[in-house]
Amino acid sequence: xxxxxxxxxxxxxxxxxxxxxxxxxxxxxxxxxxxxxxxxxxxxxxxxxxxxxxxxxxxxxxxxxxxxxxxxxxxxxxxxxxxxxxxxxxxxxxxxxxxxxxxxxxxxxxxxxxxxxxxxxxxxxxxxxxxxxxxxxxxxxxxxxxxxxxxxxxxxxxxxxxxxxxxxxxxxxxxx
Amino acid sequence: xxxxxxxxxxxxxxxxxxxxxxxxxxxxxxxxxxxxxxxxxxxxxxxxxxxxxxxxxxxxxxxxxxxxxxxxxxxxxxxxxxxxxxxxxxxxxxxxxxxxxxxxxxxxxxxxxxxxxxxxxxxxxxxxxxxxxxxxxxxxxxxxxxxxxxxxxxxxxxxxxxxxxxxxxxxxxxxxxxxxxxxxxxxxxxxxxxxxxxxxxxxxxxxxxxxxxxxxxxxxxxxxxxxxxxxxxxxxxxxxxxxxxxxxxxxxxxxxxxxxxxxxxxxxxxxxxxxxxxxxxxxxxxxxxxxxxxxxxxxxxxxxxxxxxxxxxxxxxxxxxxxxxxxxxxxxxxxxxxxxxxxxxxxxxxxxxxxxxxxxxxxxxxxxxxxxxxxxxxxxxxxxxxxxxxxxxxxxxxxxxxxxxxxxxxxxxxxxxxxxxxxxxxxxxxxx
Ligand SMILES: Cc1cc2nc3c(=O)[nH]c(=O)nc-3n(C[C@H](O)[C@H](O)[C@H](O)COP(=O)(O)O)c2cc1C
Ligand code: SF4
Ligand code: FES
Numbered sequence: 234x235x236x237x238x239x240x241x242x243x244x245x246x247x248x249x250x251x252x253x254x255x256x257x258x259x260x261x262x263x264x265x266x267x268x269x270x271x272x273x274x275x276x277x278x279x280x281x282x283x284x285x286x287x288x289x290x291x292x293x294x295x296x297x298x299x300x301x302x303x304x305x306x307x308x309x310x311x312x313x314x315x316x317x318x319x320x321x322x323x324x325x326x327x328x329x330x331x332x333x334x335x336x337x338x339x340x341x342x343x344x345x346x347x348x349x350x351x352x353x354x355x356x357x358x359x360x361x362x363x364x365x366x367x368x369x370x371x372x373x374x375x376x377x378x379x380x381x382x383x384x385x386x387x388x389x390x391x392x393x394x395x396x397x398x399x400x401x402x403x404x405x406x407x408x409x
Numbered sequence: 410x411x412x413x414x415x416x417x418x419x420x421x422x423x424x425x426x427x428x429x430x431x432x433x434x435x436x437x438x439x440x441x442x443x444x445x446x447x448x449x450x451x452x453x454x455x456x457x458x459x460x461x462x463x464x465x466x467x468x469x470x471x472x473x474x475x476x477x478x479x480x481x482x483x484x485x486x487x488x489x490x491x492x493x494x495x496x497x498x499x500x501x502x503x504x505x506x507x508x509x510x511x512x513x514x515x516x517x518x519x520x521x522x523x524x525x526x527x528x529x530x531x532x533x534x535x536x537x538x539x540x541x542x543x544x545x546x547x548x549x550x551x552x553x554x555x556x557x558x559x560x561x562x563x564x565x566x567x568x569x570x571x572x573x574x575x576x577x578x579x580x581x582x583x584x585x586x587x588x589x590x591x592x593x594x595x596x597x598x599x600x601x602x603x604x605x606x607x608x609x610x611x612x613x614x615x616x617x618x619x620x621x622x623x624x625x626x627x628x629x630x631x632x633x634x635x636x637x638x639x640x641x642x643x644x645x646x647x648x649x650x651x652x653x654x655x656x657x658x659x660x661x662x663x664x665x666x667x668x669x670x671x672x673x674x675x676x677x678x679x680x681x682x683x684x685x686x687x688x689x690x691x692x693x694x695x696x697x698x699x700x701x702x703x704x705x706x707x708x709x710x711x712x713x714x715x716x717x718x719x720x721x722x723x724x725x726x727x728x729x730x731x732x733x734x735x736x737x738x739x740x741x742x743x744x745x746x747x748x749x750x751x752x753x754x755x756x757x758x759x760x761x762x763x764x765x766x767x768x769x770x771x772x773x774x775x776x777x778x779x780x781x782x783x784x785x786x787x788x789x790x791x792x793x794x795x796x797x798x799x800x801x802x803x804x805x806x807x808x809x810x811x812x813x814x815x816x817x818x819x820x821x822x823x824x825x826x827x828x829x830x831x832x833x834x835x836x837x838x839x840x841x
């Protein structure tokens with residue numbers, strides 16, 4: 234079945250999905266089929282999109298709205314409500330570092346500084362090699378591992394500034 | 410001390426059905442289905458004085474009875490595993506190490522509430538928990554503990570759907586969680602009507618915290634009196650307390666509900682690191698106002714904490730030593746609530762950034778004594794917030810400013826920070 238909505242204009246300020254990525258929309262459509270029987274599953278639908286594209290492109294929002302029969306505005310509202318969804322392409326490794334009280338007392342600011350220095354970019358930016366970004370986030374429920382961070386969904390902690398080169402080295406070598 | 414909810418944590422592969430069964434798992438469910446009516450179960454839980462471990466400490470048996478008595482169907486049970494309160498990781502340990510105990514509790518809750526559908530909702534960041542709970546739900550279905558005709562009782566069915574969040578503290582608030590389950594933005598809803606009558610999809614819903622549900626099977630096996638007697642004084646049962654901050658052992662321990670903060674912090678946490686001075690603690694997560702060393706013999710249970718003007722909260726005890734600045738600590742909590750405010754109502758949306766700005770002024774030497782009065786006024790206006798987040802967000806800041814008044818005044822009057830983290834070129838680093 235053709236996905237006619239992808240012919241629509243991209244919302245202002247957002248890049249359309251590159252031509253090479255478009256076939257994945259068909260994959261997404263297939264993955265959305267079982268969710269049609271599970272009312273309220275827009276979060277799962279958005280995870281599916283994000284896993285395919287590394288972010289939620291505008292075309293995926295349209296497609297999810299169409300397949301799950303909910304307003305596009307509602308899907309967009311959900312994407313922007315939750316911090317784990319991104320409207321911009323994400324690098325393969327998203328490092329979420331906790332900035333809340335326990336981790337702060339255990340040295341989170343120095344850890345964040347060390348990560349920024351080692352990657353050569355401030356938080357929220359993608360490293361020059363295109364593989365990493367550091368997000369500073371709320372408590373991860375890993376306070377026993379203070380200061381803690383997630384590499385995608387993998388738990389790490391305590392991570393001291395001195396541990397940063399090894400941690401990133403392992404990820405660069407694909408051992409993470 | 411007899412352990413209830415953490416008793417299987419040390420077992421090999423404790424998260425599997427095989428291990429859980431070896432430890433007597435699902436015997437409580439079988440007993441319930443053979444020997445008890447739904448009413449018997451909610452009465453037993455009422456008699457045990459089990460109250461909600463999510464922080465509100467509402468009587469659990471009563472909640473199940475309310476749901477059962479509402480004629481609307483289908484009724485729902487929901488596991489609230491959105492744990493996101495800073496300083497709290499107790500549910501994570503249960504989900505990773507013993508998911509079946511919570512699932513068994515959930516099935517017992519469904520029976521007592523006459524519910525036939527359920528959701529198991531886990532915060533988006535708990536990757537290992539997702540895997541373990543999904544696998545455990547699959548095992549429970551295969552073993553006939555979930556699905557149609559549970560344990561051969563063709564009048565008892567329960568279909569459970571696994572769900573994850575995607576990063577939002579507010580979704581732990583029960584009505585916000587319902588909106589999230591319905592595929593909407595996770596803003597809270599107005600109460601009343603309460604979840605027991607108008608929960609997910611507008612239907613009667615028993616929503617409980619992981620730790621609350623995990624306690625149910627043991628109560629069925631050992632009786633209401635046994636559970637009641639585990640607590641200290643009027644408090645019933647046990648609580649998982651977890652430690653973090655300036656403490657030697659950041660560990661989680663299950664102890665009688667109502668132990669003193671001294672026992673938790675000094676005996677189990679090992680106190681503050683050597684050479685440092687104990688300066689204070691937060692009894693239960695970001696929402697709780699901090700207490701001073703003079704209050705270390707207070708009981709960590711809801712009533713004593715309320716008398717001290719703070720809350721028991723989640724049992725996430727955060728410890729401070731002399732390297733911690735209490736203005737900075739208040740600032741961290743303010744930043745958290747500013748970030749996590751859902752923005753739906755004005756007192757909280759505008760109030761949380763105000764709290765941040767007041768702390769920043771004081772930390773940067775621009776604060777005045779009027780700022781301390783402003784804090785009180787702001788707190789009073791935030792009590793008009795729509796949900797609990799706004800009601801609690803100002804408490805840690807106001808609590809710090811009143812309990813640690815000298816420290817706030819020293820910052821304002823003398824531009825002096827005893828911990829040495831403010832007024833320095835790069836200080837502690839202002840980590841967003
Ligand atoms: C802002 C806010 C966040 C909350 N977060 C959680 C949470 O993460 N987990 C939880 O079990 N309860 C949380 N609660 C409490 C729930 O609204 C609800 O009381 C609880 O899930 C009921 O279960 P219980 O009776 O077993 O505690 C939160 C409440 C508020 C106001
Ligand atoms: S109090 Fe805060 S979190 Fe609650 S509804 Fe208002 S803005 Fe949202
Ligand atoms: S405070 Fe950092 S993980 Fe909880």
